[in-house]
Amino acid sequence: MAAPIDRMGLLLVILLPVLFSISHAVDRSNFKTCDKSAFCKRQRDVKPGQSPYRALLETLELSNTRLTLQLINDNNKVRLLLELYRLQGNMTRVKINELKPLKPRYEVPDVLVKDPPTEPLSVLDRDENGVVLSLGADSQRLIISARPFRLDIVDGPNVLLSINSRGLLVFEQLRLRKDTISHKITSTVGSMWDKIKNVFSSKSETDSEGGEDVEQNVAEKGEEEEEAKEEEDQPGMWEETFKSHSDGKPNGPTSISLDFSFPGVEHVYGIPEHADTLKLKSTEGGDPYRLYNLDVFQYELNNPMALYGAVPVLLSHTAERTMGIFWLNAAETWVDIGSSASVQGGSEKSQTDVRWISESGIIDVFVMLGPRPTDVFSQYASLTGTQSFPPLAALAYHQCRWNYNDQEDVKAVDDGFDEHDIPYDFIWLDIEHTDGKRYFTWDPLKFSQPREMLQNLMDKKRKMVTIVDPHIKVDSGYKIHKEISSKGFYIKNKDGGDYEGWCWPGNAGYPDFTKPEMRAWWASMFAYDQYEGSMENLYTWNDMNEPSVFNGPEVTMHKDAVHGAWEHRDVHNLYGFYVQMATAQGLIQRSGGVERPFVLTRAFFAGSQRYGAVWTGDNAAEWGHLKMSIPMCLSLGLVGISFCGADVGGFFKTPSPELLVRWYQAGAYQPFFRAHAHLDTPRREPWLFGPENTALIREAVRQRYTLLPYWYQLFYHAHRTGQPVMRPLWVEYPENAATFAIEDEFLLGKDLLVHPVTDEGSRGVTAYLPGDGEVWYDVHTYKKHQGNQNLYIPVTMNSIPVFQRGGSVISRKERVRRSSLCMQDDPYTLYVAVSAQGTAEGELYIDDGHTFNYEKQQFIHRRLTFAEGTLSSSNLSPDSQFSTASWIERVVFMGVTKPNTATLRTADGSESALEFEFDPSSELLSLRKPGVNAGAEWTIQLR
Known part of the structure; x- marks a missing residue:
């Protein structure tokens, strides 16, 4: 049991996050550096040299x-x-x-x-x-x-x-502790001397050789004792103290380390989560990058400190080859990165050296040899799985804050979106919606009719997310606690009792999600008859699952807590992974396996992509945090987690109207699009900053909704292939060294390039458009630009610089309604951006948007190709069975000359002339109302 805390202590524990939130920066003293981590310091004290x-x-x-x-x-x-x-x-x-x-x-x-x-x-x-x-x-x-x-x-x-x-x-091999060895030696020596005395009393001096042998044995035991003493002299091997917390280590020192060198490599990426640059920096002279899931309030930027998640995957990249290292270890891990030189073929090359250090476990490393970036993504996906395929609505806009006060508040916010003509799909409730921080419950006064609230949302084709955290209030009257306790499913402390710590409810137990039985029970709690008040349009958010323990070391669980046969130190980085796994399984089970889940998690590990989305945690309303959201999400995408976003507007502090608008504009082009804010911040619904800013935010959100068909197609491919949705430029242009360190712009798929405005008062940005011989089209003005150039773009407050790659076809839905489900049967507009060679290619993917029926071939997947003046739609999945009411209402060609005619031909052989408009100044051709079904065979010929 955790030590009891008096009322004042409890108050301080509960207020701790709030106190942190009003400070200017994270208190670094609450978290270890390598020098304060005994095993990291021991390992780092070992310098390069000849291996023993x-x-x-x-x-x-x-x-x-x-x-x-x-x-x-x-x-x-x-x-x-x-x-x-x-x-x-x-x-x-x-x-x-x-x-x-x-x-x-x-x-x-x-x-x-x-x-x-x-x-x-x-x-x-x-x-x-x-x-x-x-x-x-x-x-x-x-x-x-x-x-x-x-x-x-x-x-x-x-x-x-x-x-x-x-x-x-x-x-570091497992060993017996010195005092244990000494006890055994003392017992053995005492027994030996008793035998010696008996022998000497009954035998003559001519038998003294036997006595000499025994003396030799005793001497050897003494040497063993001295050797054990030398082992124990190193600090932190058997116990370690950080601040007031003691970490007993019954297994002693168990850490492991291994170095990897990449000759000819200068750029390495990955090992999220850190608020740092896309290209990993040298850690020589500073702390290594740390992988240890922690609840860090208002984290600092450009810092290798651990954050909420840990994915031990690192990628190296040169113009010739991309490779990856997957270090499969769930214990606290530090990664040192340095540079040196190597000689190959008589010439000296730069070299990147990477050293992995973990506290326990074994060395289990997967070397992914590429050679192309896409190959590494496929290789890693074959090991840990691909990004889960989210419901279409989850790719739309989410509105959240800590906390919407009550059902009336939820209704007012919901109505506010309609009043101001801003679409949204999900409204979120944080911890205050529960009955005294008891998860799977509702506040009986503020949320007394949850089904009525959910039904009102469902009537508008909208949904809700509620938070379900893995710290369980210790309360004998609370069903969830009673069942977990009675089943023995709580994590234990080192003395065998249930581990307890302090979190939002006060005294809390922590379920042992490493147990399959616990995960199965947790999943069963999401059934509609168990989670009272829940309905099919209610989804889940797992927060605080590092796990967060307010009165624990580094605001997390004691490492000597016990999960069955294992200590928490062995499994720490897996905890959030297991929580999200069990939650996602619960949402699937409640529908009889029919509906796809949506689960957001703060803590994650390798493989978490299989279970839902992540976000970058408790950021701040600062321009630097807006900038950092790009490399943070790019880094996650590189290691399989495509469904990433940052709290729009910043969680802590209060954004200026300009910052809020720019954040909406950036967030609209990042995979997970959610606004969120701290309890103590002023309300910031999109219409509270004056009509001009409301209009700017509305336009950004509407741009997201028009692109939902493209987003959905990208996630379908991520699910099928493991390729990232949001990706650095070098992924598509691996031989172009100019792209290797770019982190202020990114690609969505291979066909949209986005350069958000992330500087205060900016009047222009410079975007790098890659590709020799390629062309890029501004999606707002349709102006054509040559590739392989730095393009200066003047910006105003309504500017979101986005470019479509020449040679691509992108589908949009331009009739924006109040939610994505309201747009389900709406028509498509195809944007055909013609390459310098006069060609283009794209896809259109359609299914029901929410079930697993796509696994049964119930979808439409069309290839759209343009060549020699003909645009055609062909079937990429002839065996699939699905129909749609959606149709093609417009086709827009960029980069073409004016045709004399535009003729539509359908599968039955019929032909019809299409009306069109042409703008010679922008080379823009717009065909009106082809009217064909989105799943049909057809061609359009320009002559």
């Missing part, structure tokens, strides 16, 4: 799909087991564990979608110095060097990646 590990080649065993080999540390003679796998899709898996640990070490479950399929391994060469293995793809090989141990992956003459080349493999 060597490979024992005589232990090598090779099956069809796996190579095993023992490694020995010549300093302490501890042996490790190395496992190597060649995986399908040009990947290599490296696992290192103790050969004979005192007890099992934690290996992360549930993150991989399946056991990765393997391919045969073969030995190409072997001698006393090492082994060469074929990796199948072209001339790729894996070289194992024996003394010192080292792995190199090479392609022809080039080294792609070296492992342990800097000698930073460190594997």
Whole structure:
């Protein structure tokens, strides 16, 4: 049990987040630096040099799909087991564990979608110095060097990646604590001396050799005791204190470290979540990047501090190749990044060195060898899954604050959107909607008729999200607490009792979501007869699931809390992953497996993309936070989590009208589009800043709604292929070094380039338009611009610089209504941006927008192509069965000359002439009312 707190202490705990919120910056002293983290400091004190590990080649065993080999540390003679796998899709898996640990070490479950399929391994060469293995793809090989141990992956003459080349493999083996060893030694020595006395009293001096042997044994035991003493002398190995919190470590030191070097690489990305640049910075002379899910209030920018989520995936990129490292470990992890030089082919190249340090577990690394960015995304998706396919409405606009006061407030806000003609799909309720912070409940006074409230929203084809957090109020009268407690589903403290900490309800228990039984029970609580007042248009938000513990170390759970056989330190970064998993499963189950869920989570890990959306947490109403939302979401997209957004307007503080407008304009072009604000901030519904700003916000939101068909298509592809929705320019232009560090603009898919205005008082922005020989069209003016240039764009307050790539076709719905569902059967407008070669290509994807029926081939998927003056629609999925009432009401061509005629031909052979308008100054051709069904076969010929 957590130590009791008096009333004043409780008040301080509850007010702690509010106190933080009015401070100017996060209190860094509440969070560890590497120097304050004992295992990180120990590992970082190990400097590059010759590794003490060597490979024992005589232990090598090779099956069809796996190579095993023992490694020995010549300093302490501890042996490790190395496992190597060649995986399908040009990947290599490296696992290192103790050969004979005192007890099992934690290996992360549930993150991989399946056991990765393997391919045969073969030995190409072997001698006393090492082994060469074929990796199948072209001339790729894996070289194992024996003394010192080292792995190199090479392609022809080039080294792609070296492992342990800097000698930073460190594997702290499980051991007995010194006082335990001393006790055993003392007992053994005492027993030995008793035997000696007995022997000496009954035998002659001629038998003294036996006594000398015993004395030697005693001396050896004494040496063991001295060796154990030396181990314990290092700080923090068996217990560690941070501020007032003590962390007992019954398993002792268990940390691991391994270094990776990328010859010829200067740009690396990934390892979110950090409020930092897209390109990862060198950590030499500063703290490493930290991966440890934490509740950080008003986080700082340009800082490697840990935030709410952790995805241990890093990508390297050059003009020649993209690769990835997936470090499958859920414990606290630090990532050091540095640079050095390597020599290849007689010339010196820059090199990026990456060192991973984790507190416990094993080394389990997936090397994704690309070679293209799209290949790395596919490789990672094959391991951890793809982005879940959200309901279409979830891609629309969400309105939230902490908190809407009551049902009348919800109705007033809902009516306000209609009054001001601003569409929205979801309204959100934060923690105050519950009965005393008891989740799955409603405040009996303020939200006494939740079904009536939800029905009113449903009548307008709108939806609601309520917050359901994983800290459970300890209250014997609360059903959720009673059931979790009676089933033994709470996390335990080190003494075996239920772990309790302080969070929003006061004293709270924390369910052990690592248990499948707990997750199944949690999922069952979302059933309509369990979550009283819920309906099919109610969805869920999981917050505070790092987990947040106000009176815990670093505002989170004690590491020596217990999840069955494992300590919390082993599983910490998985907790939010499991909470979202169980919640998503609950929303699916309540509909009998028919409806797609929508779940937003704050904490996440590798694989979280399978369960819903994330956001960038408690940001602030500052221009810097608006800017940082771009690289933060780009970084998440690179590691599989496409459904990302930032609180529009900033959670903390009060945005100026200008900042709020610019944030709406940026948010309208980011995947998750939600406004949110802190309890203590003034209300900021879109119509509260004067009619001029209301009009600007309305226009930004309407732009989002017109593009919903394109957003939905992008998410369909992300779900099918693992390709990111919002992506850096270098993903589509991997050979163009000018794109490698760009983070103030981005691509949606490959066809829309967005450069939000993120500077106060800006009168212009400079956008880089990539692509030699390509053209880009301003989507507002239709003006054509050449690629491979920096384009200065004058801006006013209504400017959102967006460009469509020449050679693309994008579908829009331009009849914007109050919600996305109201637009379901509305017609499409096709925007055909013609390339310099006179061609264009795109797609149109349609399904019911909310069920899993698309998995049963119930969808429409059309290819739209334009070449030689003919635009045609062909079926990409002939086996699919779905119909739509939507039709094509307009086709807009950009970059064409005026035709004499425009003729529509349908599948039945009929032809009809189409009316059109042409603007020669912008080369814009607009065809009116083709009138064909969106799922039909047709062509339009320009002559």
